[in-house]
Amino acid sequence: MLSCFFTTFAHKMKKGLLYIVLTCLLSVVQLTAGAQGMGNADSIQISLLTCSPGKEVWAQYGHTAIRYYNKESGEDLAINYGIFSLDQSYFIPRFVLGMTDYRMGVQSMEQFLAQYEYEGRGVTEQVLNLSAKDKEAIYKALQENLKPENVVYRYNYFFDNCTTRARDIIVNHLHGKVVYPPADSDATFRSMLHKWNNEYKWTQFGEDLLLGVNADRKTTKSEQQFLPENLKNDFDKATYNGKPLVNETRELLSAKTDTVEPSFPLSPLAVAILFAVVSLVMMSFSYRRKQVYWVWDAALMITSGLLGIVFFIMIFSQHPCVSLNFILLFFNPLPLFFLYSTIRKKKVMWWKIWGILIILGLFGSLFQDIPQPILIVASFLLLHCILHIRIHKSVATASDSKR
Template structure:
């Protein structure tokens, strides 16, 4: 059974490679062929939160209608998940028929906008040949980077490289924008995704992006192409000659209900922690079990930040100053609370950490890295519980 499955996969792959070779490799497209930028609207899955970009090659004379995209990866890659987590997973250029591509987006209820590029026949042939060269096995893989090298930036670059003149992007920016300013609108519908990405990514996202860098997002690439012009031999022409909506998005995005938002839930936890601290402050019982979970979870978040910052190839995950409140040593410290011999160390550790937390809260708005407001109740609770433990330990001394 296994042998049959493997044979079927090999046969299928070989069939499509031969088919692709027959129709494309070494064959010129006709003078009437069209090349378009396809911009796909966001989906409701994490990987599709920011949309997608692709290139369509349509040549009726050669019965060719293909879509090339740089945003795919192989789930069968050895050690897929460790490579993905460490930023070492290679993405690749792939292709499919336009019919299949469209049906996939119909199924996902996502929209597609097509912009036909205003290229002459030589430029269209050059771009098609460049895509074929990129698709060769030794060229199709590349090291994906969320901000600087992805499915949108690759299309921008390959189009630029195969236009005879110079593409001038006439992007007008009303005010400076950081990468966070560009990303946040796409994450507003899910505050948990918003929070998770804000905790995982660091200071690089607070850097002011240039209009050219805006194009790492598919929607911004589409807008930039719409306003761009090609300057060649004293002539100027628009990069896009026409556009059309192929599919309208049909997803009914549901925003996170207010009582399910992290800010509300964390606020409830913070209130409970505050009243527990007041209730047990004068009592003999310590109730450190609450801190076991609070500091333990925050410590684990800190270790995740350390991993993403120092042990991955992701450019946007460090420096990450969320580590100030989600300090990795919180995790072993919770075990030290259970041992009386370690109380002196815990006392001075939390005393120092309380000072840092107080500074974070006082300078929340001017810290170089923008922290998500959703975690404000947790940071305040960490300060309250740190002071509570310090008071309790001091009483023991």
């Protein structure tokens, strides 16, 4: 499922990428051509653009860009930090391991709006209440970002993405302090994502699998602004030098609402319950006949081992919220090493080890918000381990009594 998730992600991102890159090349020339000066500051508008979510997995949280509009010269550009190339070597593994490079992109507002209108997504503009000195500083910062050595950056979904880059290029070059409304004291990275992917059960489940303990800690105001809508709302209520930061809000495009269609007929919870039912049936047969079924054992161990390889690899990811994940105790590569000795020689050692690991993982759920379907599966795996130990002990006792 995880490989399918990332493959879908890659194919969806190809859509419109060539269009963006080609238009960016022309628009970068426009912005660079004005590097000698931006002219009359009163004719300049700098705005925050917030784009509504799209249908694709990668677009479900929206997007952020900056608008630079010079009424005097006619320059009207959208600048964003969400451009990347799928032609990068080993793109999907690099994305999973947090080693994806993104770049700054520039295109005309006409082209920018045409793209989002085609996708049925809304665009809201917040015209910022800035001084001439602020506009000049932001303009120069954008010019600096366009240099070849600065245009590419190492993307991090929570801490350094297209939204935080847009925020920083604006706020870090103002000549005064921006005061935001109080932070949500209970918000975690996981809880914020859940507000946006609640209708996409499999997307939510896939992300919950990969996110570890650090995704459940309380976040700061700055960290909460990684989501485009959060930054938009904060800008709307923020003050700058005693005045509202946003001078005017406009809806440039309205979003076209579509009914969310499930990508798979069964929800993750339904699949977990189905697994529980099959497990009960298998355990019932094993308990009555005092024997285990090696085909079922092999299926459990191979599935767990293959999933465990993914979770083990995530330990080395540069994404700080995935490296420590208690789900690794439920699904880990160890069953692949114990598979032969457990199935062919009918040893019980692995079931004891796995049972202990599962108990530790369930204890870890006190610190990590583990998806309910995973807890159901883990509980029945634990029961399966206990049953194995009891059957082995029963068989051993019966053998001793015959002697």
